[in-house]
Amino acid sequence: MAATRHDHRRCVSNALGAAALLCRRRGARLTSLRAGVLEIVWRGHAPIGAYAILERLRREHGQAAPPTVYRALDFLLAQGLIHRIESMNAFIGCPRPAEAHGGQFLLCTLCGTAAELADKRVEAALTTATARAGFRVEARVVELRGLCRVCTAAEARHAG
Amino acid sequence: MAATRHDHRRCVSNALGAAALLCRRRGARLTSLRAGVLEIVWRGHAPIGAYAILERLRREHGQAAPPTVYRALDFLLAQGLIHRIESMNAFIGCPRPAEAHGGQFLLCTLCGTAAELADKRVEAALTTATARAGFRVEARVVELRGLCRVCTAAEARHAG
DNA sequence: GTTTCATATGTTATGATATAACATTACATC
């Protein structure tokens, strides 16, 4: 079951445009290789692994080795343009790269899509809980696997 | 900087005792190999990787190969006796194996210790946020890296 | 108490993910 229907070309071009703008403002170099990797990551709304990116990159850009991909991914992560999904060893485009980071990811086990939340109450609760423990948070990983809205509805229909 | 001082032998023996009891109640077989792996995991309060476990196992039990370790880990995970720390590809003993699962982990980047929380407000906030998104959660990964209380205090002293 | 079966473990090989180390190229600045 795919995610909600939409014109995905707009997702991609919006993301690439925003990335170019952000990098220009920051003096970071979004080279064609890096932009190519970002574009590959953005082709789907499901996280993609480094070696899957590598395959595509080889077809389209010619030579490429694992470090080629990992270095581009490191750059994109540092700029907040993508996120790493720890529980999948995979990467997903960030829909709001200009804003503060470390959202919550909803990973559908059926259709594979990843959605990013930035829920204030979740973040506040985490802040309170960690503060009480005397813990100073530097990075958050919040990944929830389960069934997305579309797949839940589809399953309910079939169960009928 | 190590975690809070305590008699760690009691941690280990408590954990092994609780595990034996739980498995007996459930009709699950906590074999000597599995108990050995659990004991190795419990030796520290820092997550340990599968290959580090393998090394120790080889010294102490003789032959062992990666599947030996991964199978034991799979069993211990299924019984809720350990947790996998996704962002580290490592494993940590669960201090409350009898209770409901999926806590929040505080991972200190300085001393390496992992602490497990089970904060009701965090869990409630996650439930609310995911429900609003129409997402049905099956498993949660919440891992927070940063400085633990002890290391924060130590750092503050040195910064003097 | 031995047969039987399911479960656990041994063993070999390989797949999947990630990085180290060093050579070369491209690009901005002077």
Add this chain to the structure above:
DNA sequence: GATGTAATGTTATATCATAACATATGAAAC
């Protein structure tokens, strides 16, 4: 155009995880 930094190419290897099949162990039936 010279110069230095950042980016990329290239080879090799480290690290994490599982497939597939052989063997052994232990509980339950007989």
